[in-house]
Amino acid sequence: MVDETDRDDTPVEDTAPPEAPLLVLREPLPPVIDTAEGLAEVCEAVSAGSGPIAIDAERASGYRYSSRAYLVQLRRAGSHTHLIDPIAFESLAPLADALRGTEWILHAATQDLPCLAELGLRPDRLFDTELAGRLLGYPRVGLAALVELRLGSRLAKEHSAVDWSTRPLPTPWLEYAALDVEVLLELREVLVVELEEQGKTAWAEEEFEALRDFSPTPRAEAWRRTSGLHKVRGRRSLGAVRALWEVRDEIARERDVTPGRILPDSAIVAAATALPTHRRALLQTPGFHGRGAERYASRWMGALRQVAELAEDDLPSRAPRGDGPPVPRAWAEKDPVAAQRLSAARAALGELADEHGLPVENVLTPDHVRRLLWTPPATREPTQLAEAVDQRLSEYGARSWQRTLTVPLLTEAILAADSTEVAAPPAPD
Structure with missing residues (x-):
């Protein structure tokens, strides 16, 4: 309630939308499971539930060297929310058995899949709400942003950067963690409908399948x-x-x-x-x-x-070692024809992204584009070139739907650049 003594009675035009209500737990906060008996009860409840399972994990990024999970949250229709302390167990094999054959719902799956895999938990099927948001063209795809936009509620995020290795975990942190999985089931339902309406269901399924075995690539140097x-x-x-x-x-x-x-x-x-x-x-x-x-x-x-x-x-050199092409700004000097290929391809891919309401990096990974266009296939017979481009992109990891959309554009960019006379850069004085 507003304190009348602090109210500003100056007339103003109310043009701002009303603030969305803050989400609160629908059910009492469940206990943190840290015993074998408790884990067995969770596994039984999860197995008795129905439909996909919302899963989240909390790490201690910024506090710990490892990326291990310090809390695992689960929610499934008919089985409520469960909070598990993975540090208390030598093995979560019973939980892995209970999850077998189910679809997991995660948000930003690449963040949580590695630490869940360390616990022996790997999905058989996957739905990533962040990636779905990207495919649907939402400019902001954080969980809080999607929940507010599609579910009409605010999701508090003030505990996102806390030290989850703390024991015991404070109640407000646990409430925050439980809310993250409460919203995932409902958010998935909304996004599934939108993917179908935009004709992107098959695209999403390919993307989710490609994510299932995700593991981070070690950084060179x-x-x-x-x-x-x-x-x-x-x-x-x-x-x-x-x-x-x-x-x-x-x-x-x-x-x-x-x-x-x-x-x-x-x-x-x-x-x-x-x-x-x-x-x-x-x-x-x-x-x-x-x-x-x-x-x-x-x-x-x-x-x-x-x-x-x-x-x-x-001693190390200033330039990092790498097996990829040079940075794009150097292409015009090193290979003007390659630079023209890249320029034409970028323009065509940008138009394609706009047409389908996608971020251009989701149409095709930029590194794949650069690698292909710096050293394209040798043939210039159009049909053979298109087949070679498709094969190259497949080897890079591009999905079928991406190749279907982009192979014609990239083939045309290669042929057009090679048939155009490009002026050589001026000779140095």
Whole structure:
């Protein structure tokens, strides 16, 4: 209720839509299951339910090195909501058995599938509400955004970044976690109807099937993602960033703490730029700080000494190693015909995306486009070229519906660019 003493009585035009009501639990908060007896009851209830199962997992991103799940939430029609503490169990095999043959509903499945797979939980069928939202052309596909837009309710998200490894878990956090699966069943029903209305059901089924066995690809030279790396000059300083990053990663793994809590990226960059030669100089380096700066000073100095002794050929170069094509901005200079192929393809794919109400990156993965157009198939006979393009995209992992839409456009882009005379770049002075 509004306090009348604080009300502003100045007449204003009410043009803003009313705020959607905040979602609250429909049922009492269930207990967290951490015993074999409790897990057996959950498995029995889930097996007795019907229809797809909403599943979510909470990790301690930003707090822990690992990506393990610290809470698993389930909801199925006829079996209510269940909260399971996976840390309390050596195995969740009984739950895996209870889930066998069901369709899982997840939001942003690539975030949760790896940590669920670590628990032995893998879907036989899948529906990803975030991906469905992308295929339907929604500009905002976060769970809270879709719930408000399609279900007309607000979903509080203030506990999304908390430390889920905390024990015991506070009640407000558990209520937040339970709400995430309460809404998934209803949201799926709405999105299923919309996919059918837009003729995208088969597309979605292909996408969901491709996601079932998802596992993250290890990053090559992950140290190059150090924030502030662009400030570092010289190969030896780059080598220092690599060495300090690797030591920090090792410590973080040992302690199961997120690396930034050991030493921030800014401290790595400061030390790599200064290249101190002894412990005191390291600790006096401006910008070298963090919880582990002094505690692990001997390990930081050991890494820096090793870098100082490396031969020049063993130091990293500025450009990362890679097997893919160069960055698009360099194509015009390196291969003008390839640049023209890419330009024509991008324009055609953009129009196709608009026509079907899709983000262009969901029409076809940009990396697939670049790899194909930098080194296209050799043949220029149209039918053979189209078949070769289709085969290449299939090898990259493009789905059937994507290839059906894009192969004609990409084939035309290749043929058109190769038949057009492209002016050579001006010779250097």
